[in-house]
Amino acid sequence: MSLMDISKIFSLLQPREEEDEEGQLCEEMNRAVSGDDAPLLARLLAQESYRRCINCRSGWGIPLTPLRAAASRGHLGCLEVLLQHGAEVDSLDVKAQTPLFTAVSGKHLDCVVALLKAGADPNGSPYNNSSPVLTAAREGDVEVLQELLSYGAEVDARSKVPEWATNATACRGPLYISAVYGHLDCFKLLLLHGANPDYNCTDEKMLGRIKQPKTVLDMCLRYGCGVEYVQLLVDFGADVYLPTLIVDKTTKQNEALVLLLKERVHPKTLMSQTRITIRRHLPFANKEPVIERLDIPQILRKYLNHVALNI
The missing domain is CATH 1.25.40.20 (Ankyrin repeat-containing domain)
Structure with missing residues (x-):
């Protein structure tokens, strides 16, 4: 030159x-x-x-x-x-x-x-690997998370990876992250806004490419998240038969595992099944405002929003 x-x-x-x-x-x-x-x-x-x-x-x-x-x-x-x-x-x-x-x-x-x-855009940029919702769930910032979800942010957001790099970590959305980091308030808020309680992922093609994808229940048990996390997943309709459990004499019988085993042998009450079915058929991911607009008694709205009832 x-x-x-x-x-x-x-x-x-x-x-x-x-x-x-x-x-x-x-x-x-x-x-x-x-x-x-x-x-x-x-x-x-x-x-x-x-x-x-x-x-x-x-x-x-x-x-x-x-x-x-x-x-x-x-x-x-x-x-x-x-x-x-x-x-x-x-x-x-x-x-x-x-x-x-x-x-x-x-x-x-x-x-x-x-x-x-x-x-x-409450979802941030499609060119960034993360998203505002994933960040708020990791940090345990429930107020910020509430604002994002109220403006229509994707509740099952996930890290963006190319198809060839797809693995189990690709399904670790905000629900999984909030559990692993111990942010119970964020965990419940995500479920209230329609987060998938099973795989925290709604992409069927992605799930099909992953060998033995782990459910949120699997992860909660693996990381010892506590019985309250498992109870919420059960209450919001997680499939208790999906996790692969190997239970023998050496298995540590913690409260979360005992609860899951109990749920596998005892059917849900009719009220609980009705609540899960109604919530699944609501038209929007942002469940809470939709429930508040339903023409039903306030006590039923509270029940659908998983508010403790003093009966």
Whole structure:
């Protein structure tokens, strides 16, 4: 390669003058966001030149849009200013993470709510391997999880892997994750919103490609999640005959295992079977609001929502 060719390549790699100017303007906005200075940010965005750069990226490592920076830091005032001036709500960074994803990761509930109200996709980006729901379930953030589900997030979300890499871990959705990490409130909330109590996966093709897929019950018993997790799965209609149990004299008889064995020999009550059947036939995954709109007595709504009844 000649010296002339090398010089030409370097000249192409140099940013254009307008791009350099945009980067400087974006840097100024990001500094305002970093200092949580919403009034300064509003003054900047009052100028057309800054509004044109509102979705530009700047910074070392992972270049950030101002909205992504505000969401990751939990700076609600700046985030609202940016949204009011037309910032792209689902802009992606180099990891294919949306501002909502970073707000969920940082446990910034107020920013999560603001982004969802502004139209952010509650499922994050299809190009990212994880999702906001999986993150909230892992962190045990039940308030954030509630908001995501109320805006229609996929309750059985799973890590995205190519077909050739499909294995048992691909079925480890938010229900499984919340159990393994010991987040009982999230576990129940997911079931209330229609999570699959068996495989935590609704992709039949994927299940067919996995050799001996493990159920959520299997995992709860394996990781010693406690009897309350198994009881919830039973109450929400998990198939108690799916787990492969090898029970002999050496098997540790914990409460969860005893409960499962008991359920295998005692049929469910008619009330319990009716509740499971009604919930399965509700038209939406977001079960709670649907139940509240049913024209039935309040005591039956509570029963369908698994609220303890003082009878």
